[in-house]
Amino acid sequence: MNDEFLLLWAQWGILNFEQYQCVKKHFTNLEVAWKKIDISFLQRLGFRQDKAERVFEIRKGINFHQLLQQTENAKVRVFCIDDSAFPSCLRSIPAPPVFIFVRGELPLLHKSLGVVGTREITDYGKLVTEKMVADLVRNGFVINSGLALGVDALAHETTLRNNGKTVAVLGSGVDCIYPSSNFYLADRILKQGGAIISEYPLGTPASKHHFPARNRIISGLSRGVLIIEGGVKSGALITARYALEQGREVFAVPNNITKVGLSGTNHLIRRSEAQLVESADHILEAFQMEPKQAQQTVSFSSIESELLETILNGGKTIDELTVETSYNVARLSEVFIGLQLKGVVREINRKWVIV
Numbered sequence: 001m002n003d004e005f006l007l008l009w010a011q012w013g014i015l016n017f018e019q020y021q022c023v024k025k026h027f028t029n030l031e032v033a034w035k036k037i038d039i040s041f042l043q044r045l046g047f048r049q050d051k052a053e054r055v056f057e058i059r060k061g062i063n064f065h066q067l068l069q070q071t072e073n074a075k076v077r078v079f080c081i082d083d084s085a086f087p088s089c090l091r092s093i094p095a096p097p098v099f100i101f102v103r104g105e106l107p108l109l110h111k112s113l114g115v116v117g118t119r120e121i122t123d124y125g126k127l128v129t130e131k132m133v134a135d136l137v138r139n140g141f142v143i144n145s146g147l148a149l150g151v152d153a154l155a156h157e158t159t160l161r162n163n164g165k166t167v168a169v170l171g172s173g174v175d176c177i178y179p180s181s182n183f184y185l186a187d188r189i190l191k192q193g194g195a196i197i198s199e200y201p202l203g204t205p206a207s208k209h210h211f212p213a214r215n216r217i218i219s220g221l222s223r224g225v226l227i228i229e230g231g232v233k234s235g236a237l238i239t240a241r242y243a244l245e246q247g248r249e250v251f252a253v254p255n256n257i258t259k260v261g262l263s264g265t266n267h268l269i270r271r272s273e274a275q276l277v278e279s280a281d282h283i284l285e286a287f288q289m290e291p292k293q294a295q296q297t298v299s300f301s302s303i304e305s306e307l308l309e310t311i312l313n314g315g316k317t318i319d320e321l322t323v324e325t326s327y328n329v330a331r332l333s334e335v336f337i338g339l340q341l342k343g344v345v346r347e348i349n350r351k352w353v354i355v
Helices: 003-012 017-027 030-036 039-044 049-060 064-073 123-138 151-161 180-191 210-220 235-245 264-270 280-286 302-310 318-324 329-341
Strands: 076-080 099-104 112-117 142-145 166-169 195-198 224-228 249-252 345-348 351-354
Touching: 003 030, 003 049, 003 064, 003 076, 003 099, 017 030, 039 049, 064 076, 099 180, 112 123, 112 151, 112 210, 112 235, 123 142, 123 151, 123 224, 123 280, 123 345, 142 151, 151 166, 151 180, 166 180, 166 210, 180 195, 210 235, 224 235, 224 264, 224 280, 235 249, 235 264, 249 264, 249 280, 302 318, 302 329, 318 329, 329 345
Parallel strands: 112 142, 112 224, 142 166, 166 195, 224 249
Antiparallel strands: 076 099, 099 195, 345 351
8 A cells, every 4th residue: 555645545534434444445445546536425425515525625735745744754653454553452443543643652552551530630539540550550551541631641640650651542633732731741651662643634633522532542452441530421431431332341440429520430330330449459350460569568667657557547737647646747757758768658738648
């Protein structure tokens, strides 16, 4: 297949999988199709006449030499579903993308997990995301997510912090990072051997209706999907629905029953659509994998053990702990800094919590 016509068709971006099959059957290959297709054939594919005319106008504006320069400058590769390099896990889903644009290097995806959740992440969500993603990465998982604010961005960030590889799936062109505040995060994903992918042509801005379709690719690339916080009608729950349709495992972290706006994970668990998980070990168990043992055992002094017991059921500020214990501010600060270095506590909103 001529790369020129692969690029042209991908950038035109009008074909779903069924339409692509029709085009391939009628014209044999993309080169012949590009040269011979007309408005009447688009109507046979299901386009209304006015839309067929509009997309033909779009086609006139696509210049191969400019497009080739654009892809080379952005270090973008384009794969067709018939290419051997197209991810096999994605090829097998219902309504797969016909073309994908890729920046960076797609890691091996045989051991990958989608991690998604709310943009309005809570302190609880942050703790859960960081702990579970770090443990999954330590056990060799690639993490796939959507580069959105909140859980998605933190899943990518935590993966990078733990020297893992992560894939970001966009609802825009791969050269249009959205949200723009995650531009440097996207850059770090690429520098650390991960990838940014999209089915949308270069230059395509983010659009609300792109994100539900984007979510089927996150689940399609993954062996399973972990949902961390999300409403019943959230994008995270849409990803879970796609995962179920695709035969993927769905895992959900239970949430506080008083947080009605984030009850999506409880909804999935209650309907037996997701497995309740409280740690990465539960996910490994579902996949019949043995967890890697921690490299070292952390020991605690008597005062450290006492303070950990004090904050076991909820974070506390240093001021609260001076009232509840016999230690002054200086001593408490010293001990908690030591515990932080051991990787067992962190400070969130002035409260020390167990991680």
